[in-house]
Amino acid sequence: MNDRLKQAHASRSAAVKAGLDHPVIDTDVHVNSFAPVLEDYVAQYGGNQLVDALRKALGGRFVTRSGGKDWYQQTPQERQDNRTLRAPWWARVTRNTYDLATYTIPSLLHERLGEQGSDYSVLFPNDVLSPAAAGSEFRQPLHRALNHFHADQYQAYADRLTPVAGIPMHTPKEAIEELEFAVKTLGLKVINIPGGVRRPIRAIAEKYPAKEHPEVAKHAGYIDFYGIDSEHDYDPFWAKVVELGVPVTTHYGSQGWTGRQSISNYMFNHVGHFADGSQAFAKALFFGGVTRRFPGLRVGLLEGGADWGSHVYTHLVDRWxxxxxxxxxxxxxxxxxxxxxxxxxxxHGAELLKGRKVDKSTLLRDSLGISALPHSREPDESEIDDFALAGIEKVEDIRDRWVNSFFFGSEADDRTVAAAFNERVHPLRVKVNAIWSSDVGHWDVPEFTEPLAETWDLVEQGVLSAADFKAFVFDNPYRFYTEANPRFFEGTEVGRKLAAKGKQ
Structure with a gap:
């Protein structure tokens, strides 16, 4: 063990860190909750019934079933007949057992941050949003129990680690209740929300009630992204987020959506799915006017990269x-x-008309073609401005309500992050807010100590400049948290280092 520790302390990332004159902030570290300890805690919180609800929610998180069988129990023909999605599998580090322990034991993670090259890490327990699958009876109490557990587990390490609070979003009321408890009672500083909530299509649900027609209910739904076309008014929630000074994060995927429904290939469903899911959520906040009404709201969209934030910003301007x-x-x-x-x-039309007379009453329709005017009426004045709720009157408004509000989590070795820093292709020559999100703890990162070195490799390869590197691993993450809460880093290693330099 001593030899291993000596080797680890000499990691490439530690060497990179030794040459930096600024802190490093990791916005996305995934950790495991040791099951027996977690279940004991939940039992004390809500008894065996709540533990059973937790097991059911966790056990079904990555399981796709049809006819009572999961993917592995079905024959290939049954998968074809039921279109059973190939869900994620082998998603966490195991062979590197030292790292497995690191993601499970809080004190070991705290001890090893120096090897990773990070001064401060925001933690996403892998079970933090699992209560969403627990149903209305247990969803809120499970969220509260898990948030309390994670707060207790990492309280002693608050100088360098902070876990996120999972917030249920089925209704604004429950979201506000858990937000206030997490921040005011538990002292948690960052929240993680699902980027959308699946709801039934009302007209179909009334005709085919879910209890009587579960297969219909399984497929006849839509996703509420909160910002636009929602049945609920989420403004009180966003207002409370800003009031409490809390950065919002999401890891919102789209596996299972149209175009991501392979019954045999997980990678087919996976590639790009975080970007697609987060894009839908972010566009809903933009087009629904949330970022206009709450300019202080700061939202981190993790695991999807930053290149999509770049191209959506550019295309918003193009389309406007x-x-x-x-x-x-x-x-x-x-x-x-x-x-x-x-x-x-x-x-000019004699050859085309071939002797037909020009009829002015139908000429426009005929010229545009049969498919061009299919609607029962033309839109009225209130229906022609898709940018109305966002309040866009000039290009600068798009910049302020997209670039200022959103921060895009990119993994350490993601070369496409360069798009975020290429101001030459962006309207108004701005840079998009890419934030360093190592994603350690998941299969994307087989070695805990490698990510910072992998990002520095991008500098040496000419993908990023040294200034881009600093913005990626420190400046942008620091702004993300402190623009929401200026006191975010008080009492932390980052705050200590900046104070020593007279910068905080």
Missing amino acids: EKRNKVAVRNYDPAEADVDLLAALFER
Whole structure:
């Protein structure tokens, strides 16, 4: 063990860290909850019934079933017949047993941060959002029990570690209740929310009640992303988040969505799914006007990379320039000059018309084609501005409500992060907020001590500049947390180092 520790302390990342003049903040570390201790804690919180609910929620988290059988119990033909999704498998580190212990034992993780090169890490217990699968009876008490457990487990290591609080989002009321408990009672500083909640389509649910038609209910639903088209008003929740000074994070995936439904290949379903899920959530907050009404809201979208944040920002500007409330009139059929169109047909259309007469009453429809005007009426004035709720009047508004509000978690070896720092391709020549999210604890990172060195490799390969590296591993993460809560790093190793330099 001593030899192993000496070897670990000499890690590549520790060597990189020794050459830096700034702290390193890891925004995404995944940890395990040791099952017997967790269950004992939950039992004290809510008895054996709550433990059973926890086991059921955790046991079904990555299991896809059809006809009472999971994927591994079904024959290939049954998977075809039921379209049973190939879910994640072997998703956590095991062969590297020292790292497995690190992700499970809080004191060991705290001890080894120096080997990783990190000064401060935000922890995402792998079970933190599992209560969402527990149903309405147990969802909220399980969230409270797990948040309390994680707060207690890591309280002694608050100088360098902080666990997130899992917040249920089925209704604004329960979200606010758990948010206030997590922050005011437990002292937790970051929250993790699901990027959406699946709900039944009301008209179908009324016709085919879930208890009588469970298979219909399984498929006839939609995802509520809170910001737009929701049946609930989530503004009181966002207001409370800003009031309490809490950064919001999500790891929101889209496996199982259309185009990610392979019954045989996990990687087919996985590649890009965090980016797709987070994009839907972020666009809902943008187009629903949440980031306009709450400019102090800071949202971290993790595991999906930062390149998608770059291209969505760019395309929002592109599309607004073409379809803002003034420019969209370029496509209004009422703006067409039918007399001019008829004259042009008379002058140039003889070969096309083949003797047909030009009929002005149908000429516009005929010219656009049968598929161009399929609706029962034209949209009225209140229905033509998709950017109205976001309050976009100029390009700077898009910058302020996208770039300022969102931070994009990229893993250490993700070369596409360079897109976030390429201001030449971004409107107004801004950079998108990429934040260093190592994702240690999951299969993406087989070696705990490698991520910082892998990111420095990008500098040596010319993918990132040294300034980009600093922004990625320190400046942007620091802004993410302190723009929400200026006192976030008080009493931490980061705060100590900055105070020593006179920078905090």
